[in-house]
Amino acid sequence: MKNKITYFIFITSLIFTFVIFYKSLNKSNLYEPKSKIENIPEFKAKIFFENKELTSKQIFSQNKFYLLNIWASWCIPCRDEHSLLLNLSNYDQLEIIGLNYKDNLENAKKFLNELGNPYKKILLDNDGTKAIEWGAYGVPESFLIYQKKIVKKFVGPLNFDSIEEIKKLIK
Numbered sequence: 001m002k003n004k005i006t007y008f009i010f011i012t013s014l015i016f017t018f019v020i021f022y023k024s025l026n027k028s029n030l031y032e033p034k035s036k037i038e039n040i041p042e043f044k045a046k047i048f049f050e051n052k053e054l055t056s057k058q059i060f061s062q063n064k065f066y067l068l069n070i071w072a073s074w075c076i077p078c079r080d081e082h083s084l085l086l087n088l089s090n091y092d093q094l095e096i097i098g099l100n101y102k103d104n105l106e107n108a109k110k111f112l113n114e115l116g117n118p119y120k121k122i123l124l125d126n127d128g129t130k131a132i133e134w135g136a137y138g139v140p141e142s143f144l145i146y147q148k149k150i151v152k153k154f155v156g157p158l159n160f161d162s163i164e165e166i167k168k169l170i171k
Helices: 002-025 076-088 105-115 129-133 160-170
Strands: 044-046 053-055 065-071 094-101 121-125 141-146 149-155
Touching: 044 121, 065 076, 065 160, 076 094, 076 105, 076 160, 094 129, 121 129, 141 160, 149 160
Parallel strands: 065 094, 094 121
Antiparallel strands: 044 053, 065 141, 141 149
């Protein structure tokens, strides 16, 4: 009798452990921030090539499409998407604004001299707080903006499909 009870407890605990492990397989342990920012955040930022500060109201003042691209010279995917940004900078309906993220100023200048500058303005984000205000997960990220509202967010490097989507949205 004692063996039957021990056997029953052993089997029950085995089944219980199996069920717990099986249930946990269906849960993702990846962290995804749930921030859904619709309006552009209000901020002040230093301009890359100038020693002056602008506000978000001054930067995004016109009634046109903007693409805010968060980038850094140390970011390999930023280098990969750069030629696409150069191509996109030829569109008159779109103004590309760069946000240089936690970067060395000299390295960023070398990056732009080597690959070209697709940005109308480049803002500095030395400590990363401005990217956080935008709800960015990392670099590169891009935000399509119209009338001070975020129309579309692109996490990761832009690719040919995202460029085509941007072109369709700005027409």
